[in-house]
Amino acid sequence: GQNIDQPTEMTATEGAIVQINCTYQTSGFNGLFWYQQHAGEAPTFLSYNVLDGLEEKGRFSSFLSRSKGYSYLLLKELQMKDSASYLCAVLDSNYQLIWGAGTKLIIKP
Amino acid sequence: IAGITQAPTSQILAAGRRMTLRCTQDMRHNAMYWYRQDLGLGLRLIHYSNTAGTTGKGEVPDGYSVSRANTDDFPLTLASAVPSQTSVYFCASSRTSGENTDTQYFGPGTRLTVL
Numbered sequence: 001g002q003n004i005d006q007p008t009e010m011t012a013t014e015g016a017i018v019q020i021n022c023t024y025q026t027s028g029f030n031g032l033f034w035y036q037q038h039a040g041e042a043p044t045f046l047s048y049n050v051l052d053g054l055e056e057k058g059r060f061s062s063f064l065s066r067s068k069g070y071s072y073l074l075l076k077e078l079q080m081k082d083s084a085s086y087l088c089a090v091l092d093s094n095y096q097l098i099w100g101a102g103t104k105l106i107i108k109p
Numbered sequence: 110i111a112g113i114t115q116a117p118t119s120q121i122l123a124a125g126r127r128m129t130l131r132c133t134q135d136m137r138h139n140a141m142y143w144y145r146q147d148l149g150l151g152l153r154l155i156h157y158s159n160t161a162g163t164t165g166k167g168e169v170p171d172g173y174s175v176s177r178a179n180t181d182d183f184p185l186t187l188a189s190a191v192p193s194q195t196s197v198y199f200c201a202s203s204r205t206s207g208e209n210t211d212t213q214y215f216g217p218g219t220r221l222t223v224l
Contacts, residue, residue, distance in 0.1 A: 004151060030210070042199060042215035043152070087151070095207050096167065099151030 002026045004100035006088050011106045012078055020073045020086050020103045028093025034062050034073045035087040037102065043087055046073070075105075083107045112136065113216035115200050121222045122190050130185045130219050132200030140206035141183040142213065143167075143175060145196040152199065158183055159206040190223045197221070 003025045012018040024032070031050040035043035049055055049064035049071060061074040073086055085102040092098050113134045122128050134141065139160045144152040154167030158177040172194060174186045183202075187194055200216040 030208075033212070042217050045212045045214070048212065089152075091210055095210050096154060096157070097152075097213065099153070101149055101151045 002090075002092065002098045004088055004090060004098055006086075006100040006103045008101070009104045009106065011108060012075075014078055014080060014107055014109050016078050017074065017076050018078060018105065020075070020088075020105065022071045022073070022088035022100060024069050024071070024088070024090045024098075024100075026090045026092045026098055029066060030091040030093070030095060032062075032064055032071050033089045033091070033097065034060075034071075035089065036084050037087055038084045046086075078107050080107050080109070113200055113202055113214060115198075115216040115219050117219060118217070119220040119222075121224065122187075124190055124192060124223055126190050128187045128190055128221070130187075130198055130200075130221070132183045132185070132216055133181050134183075134200075134202045134214075134216075135181065136202060136204070136214070137180060138202035138204050138214075139180070140203045140210075141177065142201040142203075143173070143183070143185045144199045144201065145169065145194075146199060146218075147196050155185065155198075157206075190221075192223045195221060195223045 005023045034046040037043040047062040059076045087102045088100040089097045116131045142157045143155040156175040158164045198219045201213040203213045204211040
């Protein structure tokens, strides 16, 4: 079966750095997406990785290792508004997105 | 309209009733999707449409139907609602699908409760 694993919940301090991991086992791989979802709102796109390595976009970076079936989202200089769920999703061999259950990130002052 | 709109925002429905969730996008995206999101589970694809006039089944299609008469609209119908269909429903769209799959953009969601 297809499986995306992320930690259920993480806590971090304002101003700090946090890394959210995602491991996947899917039928094929055509890219990995990270989305942010604030409580009661729609998911919004953060990043896309299809090649191995690090993609940096402001305070957010995303890393991919296809051989290890592994990705992480790195958030720097955490702000209270970063409190949200972070969803990892893999585009499988049928070009359909398989979603993880999401990681709820709690930021404390 | 800017982006994707969904209606209604929320709904309480008696089991056995028919219900249509509406989704409209103004981005001229070719592909549209319906997902459900349940606590502790990832988003699950119900149905999708790669282009107007075509539809396909996702991971959890039973009990749902869709149509794609034009580019902008993609309604989701529950023919006879059951309590297990209580969920938050998200509509999404992307400019392209398949090998050239683009980022998916999501509507605000419909919170549906079936009693």
